Amino acid sequence: MLNIPKLKNQDSPQFLLMAGPCAIEGRDMALRIAEQIVTITDRLQIPYIFKGSYRKANRTKIDSFTGIGDEKALKILQEVSQTFGIPTVTDIHESDEAAMAAEYVDVLQIPAFLCRQTELLAAAAATGKAVNVKKGQFLSGASMRFAVEKIQETNPAAPVLLTDRGNSFGYGDLIVDFRNIPEMRSFDVPVIMDCTHSLQQPNQASGVTGGKPKLIETIAKAAIAVGTDGLFIETHPNPAEAKSDGANMLPLDQLEALLERLVRVREAIL
Template sequence: MENFLKDLFVNQSYDENSFFLIAGPCVVESEELVLEVAEKVYDLCKKHGIPLVFKSSYKKANRTSAHSFSGLGDEIGLGIIQKAAKKFGLPTTTDIHSEREAELAAQFVDILQIPAFLCRQTELLVAAGKTGRIVNVKKGQFVSGEAMKFAVEKIYNTGNKKVMLTERGTTFGYQDLVVDYRNIPLMQAAGVPVIMDCTHSLQQPNQTSGVTGGNPQLIGTIAKAAIAAGADGLFIETHPDPSVALSDGANMLRLDLLENLLVQLVKIRKAITAQG
């Protein structure tokens, strides 16, 4: 595990050979929801020795429809994420979409996440790097794993070496994504930790309804294959009842299904590390 990740998880007790988990509801819908999910995921990860980063978006700037929920307000949403961080002693992450947002969000969270559609936006990457926070760049659905070394380089040029990359699928036609697991070692070759986004990689975008579809029944398949392929971390959005979620309900894992999946993933990871 990279030193900056060890520093991030310094207050957590975990198996040193474990993958790390980034998890939480897609968007800050309410303080009650955020604290409920944070508590549950925190308890599960503590129980199974998995280091955890709590994730929720304070703002959704890239919604398909103008009528979709985009957030409660910037500082309100960020404040709720920060409250969960303080209550459970967890590092946190959220999306940013502009240079201004990089400066704002860096005051509240530990990791700035660059959305896939924005992975080539130089000024955004530079602004995120200059905050000194860890920067997690999601691989664009239109970008090869090897090409993501240029995103890493842009951030490194700011003097910030705390960078991670996330695989989240590749566009296949207009309404589907596929995961090329070769991208995990290809992006690791850039010298950074690589995460598998197990929920967004199952999106079915560009639906005529204006609401993105998904295949959440395959989250376990994506996650298990990613651990087998050597991913350093997993990204899983989860919600007590995805059917009523205000964003990405079609992709999130139901919260009560998370523990069984984590148990399986821990077993796979242990089997792999036992082989050396």
């Protein structure tokens, strides 16, 4: 399993789970979500990384929610890690954010639109933290080997993960090409399937991204069946009230039953 500090259940045969809210909206909400997911993943022996963006830089409209303040959100992520003994992951958007975020989290995530940004990848690698690179919606899985090379050549000790989140399909939809999972696994790095962002419906006329959350389980089952190492799921107690990406998030009260079913799928293919 991944060499990430504080990662629980490293010898578990189960898939890795990255899960949490799209954005850090406040301390109490983050801790409440983390506590519920930790309880579930401990019982199911699923290695878990708490996910939360400290800032949302890629928004459709100028007045869209971007965050509660960088330092405030990063300190909440740090508190989640310290409270529950779990690693955390957050996005970075500019090279100078890498060192700042690395003081608080265990995994630095490169957004899909930025996966070709050499300086950003190098800055993340230079911190020595694990780097999770989202595959661009405009790229094949095979082309992601260059992102891996940029990180590994900058810092061979930095763990690398790749995450698929679908490919652009026309102007307002995405489609998942499951050939990308084995292609990216051939680079000898763990591959994660983003089961929520891959169901986005971007570029809507309203300026608010849509989604198809009813298909989260379908994407997750298919990804496990073709050998993904982990799943990425954004979840919220009430997605309709979420300040970011609520249209494609999984209601938190549905997560436990979903993971139980996914564990059985995983066990069936081992």
